[in-house]
Amino acid sequence: MPIKMYDLAGAEVDRRFSPFCWRTKMALAHKQLEVETIPWRYADKAALAFANWDRVPVIVDNGKPVVDSWAIALHLEETYPARPPLFSSAPSASRFYNSWADTVLNPAIARIVVLDIFNHLAPQDREYFRRTREERLGARLEEVVKDRESRLPVFRQLLEPMRQTLIAQPFLGGDAPLYSDYIVFGSLMWARSISPMRLLDPADPVEAWRQRLLNRFNGMPRKAPGYW
Amino acid sequence: MPIKMYDLAGAEVDRRFSPFCWRTKMALAHKQLEVETIPWRYADKAALAFANWDRVPVIVDNGKPVVDSWAIALHLEETYPARPPLFSSAPSASRFYNSWADTVLNPAIARIVVLDIFNHLAPQDREYFRRTREERLGARLEEVVKDRESRLPVFRQLLEPMRQTLIAQPFLGGDAPLYSDYIVFGSLMWARSISPMRLLDPADPVEAWRQRLLNRFNGMPRKAPGYW
Numbered sequence: 001m002p003i004k005m006y007d008l009a010g011a012e013v014d015r016r017f018s019p020f021c022w023r024t025k026m027a028l029a030h031k032q033l034e035v036e037t038i039p040w041r042y043a044d045k046a047a048l049a050f051a052n053w054d055r056v057p058v059i060v061d062n063g064k065p066v067v068d069s070w071a072i073a074l075h076l077e078e079t080y081p082a083r084p085p086l087f088s089s090a091p092s093a094s095r096f097y098n099s100w101a102d103t104v105l106n107p108a109i110a111r112i113v114v115l116d117i118f119n120h121l122a123p124q125d126r127e128y129f130r131r132t133r134e135e136r137l138g139a140r141l142e143e144v145v146k147d148r149e150s151r152l153p154v155f156r157q158l159l160e161p162m163r164q165t166l167i168a169q170p171f172l173g174g175d176a177p178l179y180s181d182y183i184v185f186g187s188l189m190w191a192r193s194i195s196p197m198r199l200l201d202p203a204d205p206v207e208a209w210r211q212r213l214l215n216r217f218n219g220m221p222r223k224a225p226g227y228w
Numbered sequence: 229m230p231i232k233m234y235d236l237a238g239a240e241v242d243r244r245f246s247p248f249c250w251r252t253k254m255a256l257a258h259k260q261l262e263v264e265t266i267p268w269r270y271a272d273k274a275a276l277a278f279a280n281w282d283r284v285p286v287i288v289d290n291g292k293p294v295v296d297s298w299a300i301a302l303h304l305e306e307t308y309p310a311r312p313p314l315f316s317s318a319p320s321a322s323r324f325y326n327s328w329a330d331t332v333l334n335p336a337i338a339r340i341v342v343l344d345i346f347n348h349l350a351p352q353d354r355e356y357f358r359r360t361r362e363e364r365l366g367a368r369l370e371e372v373v374k375d376r377e378s379r380l381p382v383f384r385q386l387l388e389p390m391r392q393t394l395i396a397q398p399f400l401g402g403d404a405p406l407y408s409d410y411i412v413f414g415s416l417m418w419a420r421s422i423s424p425m426r427l428l429d430p431a432d433p434v435e436a437w438r439q440r441l442l443n444r445f446n447g448m449p450r451k452a453p454g455y456w
Contacts, residue, residue, distance in 0.1 A: 089317030092402030096325070099392035164327035174320030 002034035004060040006048060009039035010120035010194065015225045017117065017193035019106060020069040022186035022221075024057040027073050027179060029217040031083045035059075043124040069186075070098055073179050086179040097172065097180040105187045108155045109199065111137070115145045116195035148197070155199060159206050166205045170212065177213060185213045185221075192226040230262035232288040234276060237267035238348035238422065243453045245345065245421035247334060248297040250414035250449075252285040255301050255407060257445040259311045263287075271352040297414075298326055301407050314407040325400065325408040333415045336383045337427070339365070343373045344423035376425070383427060387434050394433045398440065405441060413441045413449075420454040 005028070008018035016022075016037070028035045040047060045054045051065035058067045059075075066075045077086050087094055114133055118141055121129055130141060137144050162184065165172060172180040188210055191199050200207040214222040233256070236246035244250075244265070256263045268275060268284050279286045279293035286295045287303075294303045305314050315322055342361055346369055349357055358369060365372050390412065393400060400408040416438055419427050428435040442450040 087317075088321050089315075090402045092397050093316050093321070093400070093406065093408070095396060096389060096393045096400055096408070100328075100389035103388040103392055160331040161324055161328035164331055165324045168323060169320050172321070172324055174318045178321065180321070180324070 001062070002036045003028065005035050005037045006040040006056045006058045007037040008056050009041060009122070011122045012120070012225065013039045015120055015193055017120065017190050018056060019101070019186040019190035020055075021057045022189040023069045023179075023182050024059065024072050026182035026185060026213075026216075026221070027076055027086055029220055030086055030177070030179075030182070031076050031080050033076070033080065033083070041122045041125045042128050043122070070095070086182075088173060088178055091179075094178070094180045094183075097183045101183045101187050104158055105184065106190075108151070108158055109187055109191050111144055112148045112151055112155065112197060112199070113145075113191050113195040115141045116197070120194045152199070156201065156204070159200075159204075162209075163205050166209045171209065177216065181209075181213060185210065189221060189224070189226070192228055193224065194227075196227045198228045229290070230264045231256065233263050233265045234268040234284045234286045235265040236284050237269060237350070239350045240348070240453065241267045243348055243421060245348065245418050246284060247329070247414040247418035248283075249285045250417040251297040251407075251410050252287065252300050254410035254413060254441075254444075254449070255304055255314055257448055258314055258405070258407075258410070259304050259308050261304070261308065261311070269350045269353045270356050271350070298323075314410075316401060316406055319407075322406070322408045322411075325411045329411045329415050332386055333412065334418075336379070336386055337415055337419050339372055340376045340379055340383065340425060340427070341373075341419050341423040343369045344425070348422045380425075380427070384429065384432070387432075390437075391433050394437045399437065405444065409437075409441065413438065417449060417452070417454070420456055421452065422455075424455045426456045 005021070005024060007016050007021045007025070009016055016039075025035070025037075040056050048054055048056070048058055051058045051067050053065075053067040055067075057069055057072060058065060059072055061075070061079065066072050073086055074091055077091060114137065118126060118129055134140060162172070169175065171177045172184065188199065191197070200210065233249070233252060235244050235249045235253070237244055244267070253263070253265075273282045276282055276284070276286055279295050281293075281295040283295075285297055285300060286293060287300055289303065289307065294300050301314055302319055305319060342365065346354060346357055362368060390400070397403065399405045400412065416427065419425070428438065
């Protein structure tokens with residue numbers, strides 16, 4: 001029985017853009033586990049009541065619900081130890097990447113692409129999204145992205161620690177990708193899924209790394225609807 | 229024969245403030261290796277000619293010179309595998325911490341404490357330090373630190389990924405400190421050694437983590453000359 005996964009979708013059912021769901025999808029592919037995704041919209045909170053949760057990703061593995069991308073990664077590592085490891089050591093040694101993506105990268109990306117997300121949402125999600133995000137960002141979505149081109153250099157500067165790492169080695173995990181790579185990659189898949197704005201310079205070592213990851217799993221991430 | 233280590237010193241021979249030397253000192257203590265430090269000043273470049281290098285830390289282990297804090301950590305891990313591990317997995321999986329400290333934390337700390345460093349330097353180092361740092365920072369040292377109080381909130385915000393990690397677990401490495409912890413701790417030891425300005429709020433989880441590390445190795449780091 002494949003693992004079921006609730007996966008945030010836009011108006012188009014195939015446009016799956018959540019950075020956290022991308023972390024989980026890459027982790028499932030890495031573990032070579034079959035997955036059946038269930039498109040989910042913000043308006044579908046009732047569909048997650050069985051898991052006592054209100055956000056995605058949520059997976060159901062052998063009848064057991066597991067919520068939150070980090071907890072799902074730990075669950076997969078523990079439940080499927082014989083499959084390719086997501087962590088090269090205690091997962092706690094990688095938690096910093098999760099915090100870095102959540103507190104540094106994602107907020108910076110949101111301020112660039114938030115209106116693009118809005119424009120790709122299913123109609124029933126738009127009012128909810130606009131209200132909650134405008135509250136969080138303290139401004140109209142249109143206002144937030146008004147001078148977004150000027151934010152690009154700042155965003156690229158935030159990637160400097162990653163860039164220095166990727167100049168020295170092909171993946172954050174070392175010679176091969178690990179869950180730490182998927183955490184950050186998820187943030188870029190989020191932007192790629194819904195925004196035509198290229199966040200990375202073609203000559204950036206971070207872009208070369210992203211291209212390597214787009215090719216993983218027979219090009220699964222590259223085949224997902226997206227702009228760049 | 230103890231390992232010899234060239235260690236940056238101020239005017240007072242015991243004031244050892246280099247963040248990179250602190251990484252190495254913590255790594256040596258973690259490995260329970262005896263070390264004999266040799267105070268070094270910027271003016272002593274000739275003393276490192278034997279290693280074909282011009283910066284510290286440089287160690288001499290069994291007659292073999294090893295330069296650069298990251299390379300020294302790899303050397304210790306490889307040469308002393310039976311001693312407590314500095315990495316819980318392939319060191320490459322921790323390289324990001326090194327890049328983060330070097331490109332995000334250290335430049336931010338430098339802009340707050342650079343004049344304090346100058347004031348603690350040996351006389352023969354002052355002209356060199358002022359010239360190279362003013363070139364790098366594009367302003368007189370006095371100018372750089374003029375409104376440094378206003379930089380504190382920005383600096384503390386940079387620690388957010390660490391803070392989120394340390395809310396979830398006691399050390400970056402997990403339940404116990406690893407080299408990743410020492411990398412970042414080195415940056416704070418640098419500031420503590422030469423500046424009375426407390427970079428951390430007493431209620432910050434990062435400060436609680438720093439206090440735990442100050443106590444390690446029988447309080448070795450706490451006993452080092454410093455302000456907070």
